[in-house]
Amino acid sequence: MKERILIVEDEERLADLHRDYLRQAGYETDWLASGETAVEWVKENRPNLVLLDLMLPGKDGLEICKEVRRFSDVPIIMVTARVEEIDRLIGLELGADDYICKPFSPREVVARVKTVLRRSSQPSREDTQTLLSLDEESYQATLVGEKLDLTALEFKLLSILANKPGRIYSRDQLMDLLYSDQRIVCDRTIDSHIKKLRKKISAAAKGVELIHSIYGVGYKYEPI
Structure with missing residues (x-):
């Protein structure tokens, strides 16, 4: 069974790019354009990894990460153009597994996803x-x-x-x-x-x- 990646990204062009490269790498993908429904979606669908934009309409990535961590250890990779150190620290303290800072290449996203999934799927x-x-x-x-x-x-x-x-x-x-x-x-x-x-x-x-x-x-x- 293919591993399932949830992409939470309000820029459709960027989300399409993520989906294309992740599908080529053998992953199944889902996309949400708003943060409002992300937490419930994760709870109901249990993806293998969440690729989560920091700046989202409705509810931002940090709040989503915080809420998801209350019930799930699903790997979360934060995607952000805000490179201030405080955002990085807050994200890590809320339980994010990794960061990708814009601008980045789609290949870097795939590589990070593979690394985090490999780490999270290690045996006991x-x-x-x-x-x-x-x-x-x-x-x-x-x-x-x-x-x-x-x-x-x-x-x-x-x-x-x-x-x-x-x-x-x-x-x-x-x-x-x-x-x-x-x-x-x-x-x-x-x-x-x-x-x-x-x-x-x-x-x-x-x-x-x-x-x-x-x-x-x-x-x-x-x-x-």
């Missing part, structure tokens, strides 16, 4: 990661055969990141996931936990870097 963590093993029941992490002496909080943090390789999490997102009791903590607390995690990972496997900093945004996990 247990199947893909030979270096790291996580036992959710015992809160035990093993790296290249060496047990990591992690606190429960450090284990949970590592598990959150490792469950979504390549996904960028902001500090606020990680705090919300770690502290379900809504306690008030400083966002630098996350930095402290990450620093300790990296130190323990380095002690078990010298030279191995699994947790990466994204300047001004947050952190992501990349398996080796």
Whole structure:
């Protein structure tokens, strides 16, 4: 079955260009010209990926991304001509998987779609990661055969990141996931936990870097 791409783009000419190239690459495509119906469409049709323009009539791309993330992990690629850094950061914090900035070539769009779909369709963590093993029941992490002496909080943090390789999490997102009791903590607390995690990972496997900093945004996990 062909993978299905939803294109949310108010410029018909550009949408047609996306559709032509994506179809040639073997994808099935759907198009919405307004943001008003995008969230319900995703909920009802469950596409494999959403190519989402930032500036849309009715409802903008950031709001759509935010609403979709409340019920779905469908990969979202934001398309924008607004290259200000704040838009990039807000988009990532809301859960966008990638960005494409106008002007761009249709081939770049296809390449980005392939990359994001390949990343999102990877098998489960247990199947893909030979270096790291996580036992959710015992809160035990093993790296290249060496047990990591992690606190429960450090284990949970590592598990959150490792469950979504390549996904960028902001500090606020990680705090919300770690502290379900809504306690008030400083966002630098996350930095402290990450620093300790990296130190323990380095002690078990010298030279191995699994947790990466994204300047001004947050952190992501990349398996080796």
